[in-house]
Amino acid sequence: MERNEVLANIIEYASRAYEKPVDEINENTKISEELGVRSMQRVALSASIENEYDVMIPVARIGQFETIGDLVDHVMDEM
């Protein structure tokens, strides 16, 4: 799985989870600061990642990743 493919997927999950247009989200978007901190939004993001890549990021741990890029790197390592 190419990194930019994983990046595109995760941007789509984030767009759905935080209800923000895809083109407003990129590699450097700060997840907590710019997208949001509410557990319901984070549940949707982490659930999508786990359903697709079988990489388990508990909802309460999403905050560890500062940007979308950091999250993609973690998923790439864990896959």
Added chain:
Amino acid sequence: MLTNVKLGKNMRSVSIVGVGATPFFNGVENPAYKGLTNGELFGYAALDAMADAGVEPRDVQYFFHGSANPHVLNGCITPNLQVADWFGMRGKGSISHSEGCCTGYIGLEEAVFAVASGAYDIVLSGCSEQGTGMPDGNTPDHMRTALTSEVLFPDLDSIFDRAYGRYLGGGPGMNHDDWINYYAHENGLTAEQVDDVLNHQAYHFRRNATLCPRAIRRKPYDEMAKEAGFDDVWEFMRSPHNPKMSQYLRTSSDSCVADGAAACIVVPTEIAHKFNANPVEVLGTGASVLDAIVPHLEKKATAEAARQVFEMTGLTADDMDLVFVNDFIGSSAFLAAEEIGYLPKGEGWKYAIDGRLAYDGDKPMNTNGGRTSYGHAFGASGMADIFEAVTQMRGEAGERQIKKLPKYTFLRGFGGAQNVRATILRAGF
């Protein structure tokens, strides 16, 4: 056959003569409601309940304040005394109580005890909770910020016994999927069938909430599917738009955290008609609590609480016209309805798939949409269900009014995923 119900040998019968409720909403993000505080919300619900009962604050003698987590969500320990002045009960007696998400159902139980015992005649029981946010630092109450999962999740563990269970196996991890997993094996259901059952159940409860102005999530799934480019709503509900957050539960089966309040006024049944033309009698409440270390505790405690209230009243599940189940774990709804006998053994899942649990079905449940659509304001959810039950039993539910005016309603409270109550209400007397 209804035995001559005595709540206890020497207790007199008690009825609900007034109910009030705010909507369930997101107080951090909804500009119309951002800035409202616990005291104001409780006050609005309390004054609505008093107006509904035709009483003034001066007439009400005592009140209960219920909330599941006042310390984390509002930075306060004894909320009863902090809200009293909002609805004109300064100087009177009151109690704060907290049983997790069962708080609202227990609020009614306690108010009934206060009147049935003869200690008081006119009692208010209200609950309020602001689940979406927390105090914004050391600031006045109208200043709130979003409740982050970093604060919420570790705090969720405080419902589990710290002596043992939390650090053995009785902590998080079990309570969401335990019962549906047990049921699936017992009835030979595949994971796909369970998925279908839960999606249909969530879909039909959303139909209820669409017609309930106080609900937080009201957009029909059909609309959501179309917006996401799906023609088939069931395909949408199985798609990444509705991902699995636990082994069996998709986000559509997750309760929607909310802010909100609800309240009721209870009086002795013998004088109830002076307050309201349609009083609703509280026939009885069964109670059972099991620690999270106990396997299949929700099934066991639900069965025990139901056994108590059916024995106490001489009624059976077949007498019930309407059922509410606190379904902050989505699968609890049809599981508990089957466990108490409202749905036939081994058939509950089919009723959910066929939409028979909706407001227009033959076994209506959670007519306000329940936790996944009406919303979940922890301690206030139970009292919001009592508000909906009374509204339906008076025939005042408008578009979502169930076909047969309910004479008997059963409410199954659940809190901290360990407290269980089973209450039966009666109307039309």
Added chain:
Amino acid sequence: MSTEKITVKTEDFWNREHVVEKFWNGLKDGIVYAKKCKECGAIEFPPHHACNTCGYHETEWTTLKGSGVLKSFVFTGVLNARLELEDRNLKYVCGEVELDEGPAINAVILGINRKKAKTIQNQLPIQVRPVFYDMGRYTTLFFELDED
């Protein structure tokens, strides 16, 4: 000048066992402490003062082997993962373990990933043995399949 004198020290007047402390320290030494009802004989696990099986007020100390059978289990997901286990990259499921001496509890079973779980799904109940797992500041009781 008051003439009263303390004749009985409080700690002598009231000096009861530390049940929880004894339980957790026992796990550090690989011992599974429990109580046994002095009237009905049922095992009270985890240990408490009274018996929750028959409702008698008094129990006495005993120990358990810690082995039993796993009767049912569920995976955790992003919503209900056990953070302290995820942080340690442990593979686990949560399930009902019935101990040889009778009591059934919800428990953590280590060493089971999705693939493994599928194989044992229809071999339940399946033997498990205790794992005295060092969490750093305390040792707790988990389980693992008793395969050999």
